[in-house]
Amino acid sequence: MALTIQNISSALAQAPDFLTLNYDILSEGEDVGDITLKLSQTEEGYLIIEHNQIKVPGGWGDINITTIISEEFKHGVGFINSDSKTVADGTAYWTRISRRDDGYLGVYTEISKLDQHETQQFSQLSSALTGRDQFKAEETIALSRAIFSVRGDSAHTHHVKFTKNAFSTTLYGFPFFIQKYDGKPLPKKINILDAQSMEVHQVSISDLGVEALIVDKKKLHVRHLVISGGKYKPSHLWLKDGGSSFPYTVRHVGEDEDGMFEIVLRKN
Numbered sequence: 001m002a003l004t005i006q007n008i009s010s011a012l013a014q015a016p017d018f019l020t021l022n023y024d025i026l027s028e029g030e031d032v033g034d035i036t037l038k039l040s041q042t043e044e045g046y047l048i049i050e051h052n053q054i055k056v057p058g059g060w061g062d063i064n065i066t067t068i069i070s071e072e073f074k075h076g077v078g079f080i081n082s083d084s085k086t087v088a089d090g091t092a093y094w095t096r097i098s099r100r101d102d103g104y105l106g107v108y109t110e111i112s113k114l115d116q117h118e119t120q121q122f123s124q125l126s127s128a129l130t131g132r133d134q135f136k137a138e139e140t141i142a143l144s145r146a147i148f149s150v151r152g153d154s155a156h157t158h159h160v161k162f163t164k165n166a167f168s169t170t171l172y173g174f175p176f177f178i179q180k181y182d183g184k185p186l187p188k189k190i191n192i193l194d195a196q197s198m199e200v201h202q203v204s205i206s207d208l209g210v211e212a213l214i215v216d217k218k219k220l221h222v223r224h225l226v227i228s229g230g231k232y233k234p235s236h237l238w239l240k241d242g243g244s245s246f247p248y249t250v251r252h253v254g255e256d257e258d259g260m261f262e263i264v265l266r267k268n
Contacts (some may be wrong), residue, residue, distance in 0.1 A: 017041035017136065018244050026262045032056050034266070036130045039246045040137045044080055045074040046246075047137055048172045048233070049144075051129040052077070064088070068125060069079045069196055071145060079170050082195035083144055087122055090114050095198050097162075106160035106198040111151050121147045160198045167193040167200045176237050177248035178223070201230025213238055215250055215265055222250045 018040050025033040033054035040047045049070040056063040069084040079099070086093040092111040099103050114122075125143050130136075168181040169177035178186065189203050208224040222238040235254030241247055252263040 009088075014030070019133070019248075021248065022266045023051075023074070024119060024264050024266050026264060027257045028261075035263075038135055039248075041074070042137065045072065045077075045080075046176075047072050047141070049129060049140065050135075050172065063139070066122075066126060067102065067196070068122075069130065069172075070141060071170055071195060072141075073173060073176070079173060079193070083141075084196040085122070085144070085147065086196070087119075089230060092122075092148055095196060096193055096196055097193075097198065103164050103166070104162040106162065106195075108158040108160070108198060109148070111154065117153070118148060125250075152167065162193070162200065163189075167191040169193070170195055174237075175242070175249055178225070178239055179241055179242070179247040199231075201232065203229040203232060205229045211238065213250055 005105055019038070021035075021037040021039070023035050024031055025035065029156065033052065033056075035052045036051060037048065037050040040049075047070065048229075050068070052067040052069070053233055054063060054065045060131055064087040067084065068084040069082065071082045072080050074080050076156055081096070081098045083096045083113070084094070090113055092109075094109045094111065097106040111118075121143070125140070125147060128143070149205060168187075169192045172195075174192065177190075186205050186207050189202055189204050191200050193200050195198060202229065206226040206228075208226060211224050213220050213222050222240050226234055227236045227237065228234040233255045235252065237252050238250040239247060240250050249263070254261055
């Protein structure tokens, strides 16, 4: 479960309505990938976009998996839509969820043997998210939604429906969900939507209180939480309140099917 780690930089001071987060992924102590995540204020809420790449060399062939996922939230409403695209070995796995009057509709599409144009489009989007050029949220979202759209309409799809009250938050919206309690006691259990897999998991939350962590040579007071349940083994999260800007996760340590993992801040 990938969450956020703040990249403490001048970006926050220069543009409080926008933040870029960079961090590394470790599996069993080995560096296996990296994440670039962008948080952006919108006219009616906020947008979260993540670029996630796993690269693992191996004797039977290298593993190279790239995922681009976006989630959009509206003030007073909450989560309204998501779009997730994973490309591995020339095949795309595409899920998208959108809000309806009676709840949410999720659609899963698998597209095999990507052509050159589709591959170039995905690479262009990847470069837009990981490069140093000025980030333009509306243009990036438009490009993301256009990729695979032609073949996606004709490919085999699987649909899932969720009621409005099926979940309390999403994986990427979790720090925002915690911040709204503003120090008040947290619920013991909540339902979290994994938009990429289109699954809802009930998890338990244990609040271990406020701790001090050194992040990029800066001392931060963070909230230490443990979540468990559903498909998740106990996972430790250290969250920093965003104040007037974005909340974020300072550190994330847990275990998945590949063993122990850790999300660590990449220094500037």
